[in-house]
Amino acid sequence: MNILFIEDDAIETMKLHRTVSKLQLRVNIVEAKNGEEALEYLKSGGESPDIILLDLNMPRMSGIEFLKILKEDDKMKYLPTIVLTTSENRADLLECYKIGIAGYVIKPLKYEDYESKLKKVLDYWNINELVKA
Amino acid sequence: MESKEVILLKKALDRQKKARVQAEKILESKSKELYDVTLHLKHANSKLENLLSEKTSELDGVFINIIDPYVVMDLQFNVINMNLSAKEFLGYDHTKETINLEKLVHKDYIDYTVSSFNSLLEIGTLKNYKAKIYVKDGSEKYVQINASMIYDKDHKPIAAQGIIRDVTHEMEISHLLTEQKRQLDIIIENSPLSIALIVDGKVIKANKTFLNLLGYSEAELKKLSVNDISSPEESEESLRLLTLMESGELDNFSITKHYVRKDGTTLLAKTSVNAVKDDDGRVAYEVAMIEDITEQRNLELQKEKLLKELEASNQGLHEYAHIVSHDLKSPLRSISALATWLAEDYNDKLDENGVFNLQQIQEKIAGMDKLIDGILKYSSINNDHLENTKVDLNEVINEIREIIFIPENVNVIIMNTLPTIFADKTKIHQLFQNLIANAVVNIEREEGLVQIYSEESEAYWKFSIQDNGVGIPKEYHEKIFKIFQSIGNGQRSTGIGLSIVKKIIELYEGRIWLESSKGEGTTFFFTLKK
Numbered sequence: 232m233n234i235l236f237i238e239d240d241a242i243e244t245m246k247l248h249r250t251v252s253k254l255q256l257r258v259n260i261v262e263a264k265n266g267e268e269a270l271e272y273l274k275s276g277g278e279s280p281d282i283i284l285l286d287l288n289m290p291r292m293s294g295i296e297f298l299k300i301l302k303e304d305d306k307m308k309y310l311p312t313i314v315l316t317t318s319e320n321r322a323d324l325l326e327c328y329k330i331g332i333a334g335y336v337i338k339p340l341k342y343e344d345y346e347s348k349l350k351k352v353l354d355y356w357n358i359n360e361l362v363k364a
Numbered sequence: 365m366e367s368k369e370v371i372l373l374k375k376a377l378d379r380q381k382k383a384r385v386q387a388e389k390i391l392e393s394k395s396k397e398l399y400d401v402t403l404h405l406k407h408a409n410s411k412l413e414n415l416l417s418e419k420t421s422e423l424d425g426v427f428i429n430i431i432d433p434y435v436v437m438d439l440q441f442n443v444i445n446m447n448l449s450a451k452e453f454l455g456y457d458h459t460k461e462t463i464n465l466e467k468l469v470h471k472d473y474i475d476y477t478v479s480s481f482n483s484l485l486e487i488g489t490l491k492n493y494k495a496k497i498y499v500k501d502g503s504e505k506y507v508q509i510n511a512s513m514i515y516d517k518d519h520k521p522i523a524a525q526g527i528i529r530d531v532t533h534e535m536e537i538s539h540l541l542t543e544q545k546r547q548l549d550i551i552i553e554n555s556p557l558s559i560a561l562i563v564d565g566k567v568i569k570a571n572k573t574f575l576n577l578l579g580y581s582e583a584e585l586k587k588l589s590v591n592d593i594s595s596p597e598e599s600e601e602s603l604r605l606l607t608l609m610e611s612g613e614l615d616n617f618s619i620t621k622h623y624v625r626k627d628g629t630t631l632l633a634k635t636s637v638n639a640v641k642d643d644d645g646r647v648a649y650e651v652a653m654i655e656d657i658t659e660q661r662n663l664e665l666q667k668e669k670l671l672k673e674l675e676a677s678n679q680g681l682h683e684y685a686h687i688v689s690h691d692l693k694s695p696l697r698s699i700s701a702l703a704t705w706l707a708e709d710y711n712d713k714l715d716e717n718g719v720f721n722l723q724q725i726q727e728k729i730a731g732m733d734k735l736i737d738g739i740l741k742y743s744s745i746n747n748d749h750l751e752n753t754k755v756d757l758n759e760v761i762n763e764i765r766e767i768i769f770i771p772e773n774v775n776v777i778i779m780n781t782l783p784t785i786f787a788d789k790t791k792i793h794q795l796f797q798n799l800i801a802n803a804v805v806n807i808e809r810e811e812g813l814v815q816i817y818s819e820e821s822e823a824y825w826k827f828s829i830q831d832n833g834v835g836i837p838k839e840y841h842e843k844i845f846k847i848f849q850s851i852g853n854g855q856r857s858t859g860i861g862l863s864i865v866k867k868i869i870e871l872y873e874g875r876i877w878l879e880s881s882k883g884e885g886t887t888f889f890f891t892l893k894k
Contacts, residue, residue, distance in 0.1 A: 242698035249705070288690050317693045319740075320686040338697055340733050341726075342704040345697075 232357060233259045235280035237269045237297065238315075239289045246342065247284070250349045258353060265289040266297030273307055280310065281361040282333070284352075287316040287323060295326060302331045309362045313352060433528040436514070439485075441466040444523055453530060455500025470496035470504065484524060488513045494531070506535035558633070558654040565589045565606060568649070577633075577656055579626035595622035595630055602635070609639050610647050620657070631658045685743035689736050696736075700729045731767035739794075750788040750871065757782035757796070760789070761816060764797045774804050774812030782818045785825060785892065787872060795868045798861040799829045799888055806833035806886070824874065824891040832885040841878055865890075 238244055244262060251258055261280060263269035266289065273279075283301075287294035294314065302308045311333035316323070324335055336352060339345050433450035437443050443456070443463040456463045469477050473495035484490040490511040497505055511526030552559055558574035560567045567585050575582060578593055590606065591599050598621040608614040618636040625631065634655045642648040703725045707714070714722070761778055770776060785792070796816075803814045809832055819826040836844065845866045869876050874891035 240694060240698065242701060243694075246701050288687070288694070317690050317697065318686060320683070320690075322683070323686075340693075340697060340700055340730065342701040345701070 232257070232282065232353070232361070233261065233278060233280045234353075235261050235263060235269060235272065235283045235310075237263045237266065237283065237289070237294070238286040239264050240286070243286070243338075246345055247349065250346050251353075253346065254350055256350075256353050256357075266292030266294065266300070269297060270300060273301075279363075281363075282356050283310050283312040284315050285312050285332075287314060287318050287327075295323070295330070298327065298330050298332065311356070311359075311361075313356075430527065433530075434525070435465070435528065436523055436525045437465055438523050439521065440464070441481075450528065453499065453505075453528065468497045468499070470498065472496065481524075484511055484513060485521060490526070504532075505530055506532045556655075558656070560652045560654070562590060562606075562637075562650040562652055563648075564610075565591065565603070567593075574654065577625075577631065577654070578623060584626070593623050595624055598622055606637070606650065609637065609650060612639075612645070612647065615639050623654070631656050632661050633657060682743055685740055689740045692736050693733060696729050696733050700726060703729070727766070731763075735767065735794075735797075737790075750791070752786055752788055754784050755787050755789045755792050756784045757792070757818070760793050760796055761800070763793065764800055768797060768801045768804065770804050771807075771812065773810055774807055774814065776800055776804070776814045777816065779815050779817045782816065782827075783820065783825060785894070787892065791868045791871065795865050795890075796829075798865045802861060803829055803831035803833060803886070803888075807831055808834055824893055826889065826891045828887050828889045830885060830887040835882040835884060836878065836880040836886050837882065838880075841880070845876070 236244065236247060238247075247260065250256075251260065261272060261277075263272055269283075270292075285294045285297065294316070298312060298314075301310065301312065308331070312331075313334035313336060314327050314332055315336050315338060317338045318324075319337060327335055334352065336348055339348060430447055431449060433453040434447045435443055435450050436445040441464050443458040443465060446454075446456075446458050446463075451457050454463070454468070466474075466477065477493075477495060480490055480493045490509070493509040493511065495507060495509075497507055499505055508529040508531045509526045511524050513521045514523040514525055516522050552571045553573075555571060555573055558571065558577045560570040560574050562568065566589050570582060570585055575585065578585070580588070580593075585593075591603065594602055602619055602621055605614065605617045605619065609617065616636065616638045618634065620632065620634050622630045622632055634657050635652055637650050637652045639647045640649050640651060703722050707719065707722045710718075758778060758781060761776070761782065765776055800814060800816075804812070807814075811832075813830075813832050815828075815830045817828045817830070819828075844862050846863060866876055869890050869892065873893040876888065876890040878886055878888045880886040
């Protein structure tokens, strides 16, 4: 499964990598530091991701701005996007669901909790039929 | 010759005799005639006398039997005759005393009476004379008199007769009505409501307020229809309702609509219209009461706008709090992950102390995370309901001791066992934490002491937090509770802490104050409603 991981925080990226390798999940991660970078990648013609993990608070282009552009694109709008954020702001949550997301996961404080949450999310998408490009 | 003379004389005498006899005969027959005539006259006279007496008694009967008071007076107003009813009404009897009617008239009516009498003299009749008089017992009466003159055979006026009607009661009612109308008029004229009478869609009467409101004079307004003073886009609806009302389907209605003033400006008014029906149940006219609510509406709109602005600014604050909390929480998550990895990856290299310290890091991180959540919740204090539960304050203080930095030289001591109160734990935690943190920070002595007391009264809990710190100068005692007003010299001081404290206390209908002396310390007192 190909994951496009959009996250500006280096340690968050380390957390995902550590989780994936620790749980020996068979995934391929492409990183993007913000929305702009992610769009560039998506338009570059590289291998299309199966799912997107999206942080909300990022410099340059926020997660929500990225999400809007994504959902307005005729092809990219099919990409399941799971928001992964520390924001418990209800307004953010509602806005995301309004634009269209496949999940909204709050980053827990403890790393152990992060591992278990991420495992569930990735396991879930592993058993899903995905839109192949 | 003598005999010739004699014969002549005899003849003459004879003629004379004959003539006398003839005259006697004529006389006799004339006498007879006269006698007959006399006899006839006598008879006729007696017949007339009877007739007259009959008529007189008949008239007397009529006179007596007139139910209304009836009076005959001479030209000097002296009563010549009056019926029983008049005697009863006036209380006087002309057979016992002289009554001068002019003297009975109230002084306000003297002039009127004189002119009325002159008119009676001139025309011969007087109709509808109305005046106030005094009757014998001194009471005032209103009378209405219809009178006519009586003339002698030469058509010389000799007396006047009149029928009196006691209209005192009617006049009283009429005066009462006038008075009530006057009172009503005062009320209506001075009413802050604009009031108008409408017939067939036209204003036939309006009060001062109405005229002032629309800027028309009464005369101008009377020429206009309701349509003319209504805003064109809304006149249809009010006409529809008026039509319904005139057909009897509607007794009253209310409508808020715009009116157009004489100068063309418009105003918004609440209008209520009531139908007034005549005895046959037909609508006689409509009473419209109009209240100018332009200002009110403007205020409402202004209020709405302010509320929206406030909402937006609250929302902004809320957003701001979320962003700040996110920015604080993200690094916490990183630190937590790093500490976890340290413990995992260097498990075999860490001694007991190292493992303990890593655990401590995790605990501090957890405490801080919780606090951030608390602040976040506090930012939405207006929208969020308080989550009131039982809160053991001793526990709260212990938690605070764990979270905040307390230098080794400072002791935070609970002086008497604190109560368990029913409140929102996060907010109470924040309240005590801010006060204790404040106290701890401001201690410069070698042995710092923060003492926490509680006292129970009927309706309130009273707490005090006493420190032996630097003290707060008197002039700052009020200022420190205002947001962003920091008097601390430490960089950690944000100036938010005590204003948060005050807000939480106010949520529980309590108050906060302090006593302080420089160099000796400060005691914060506060109450919370049970």
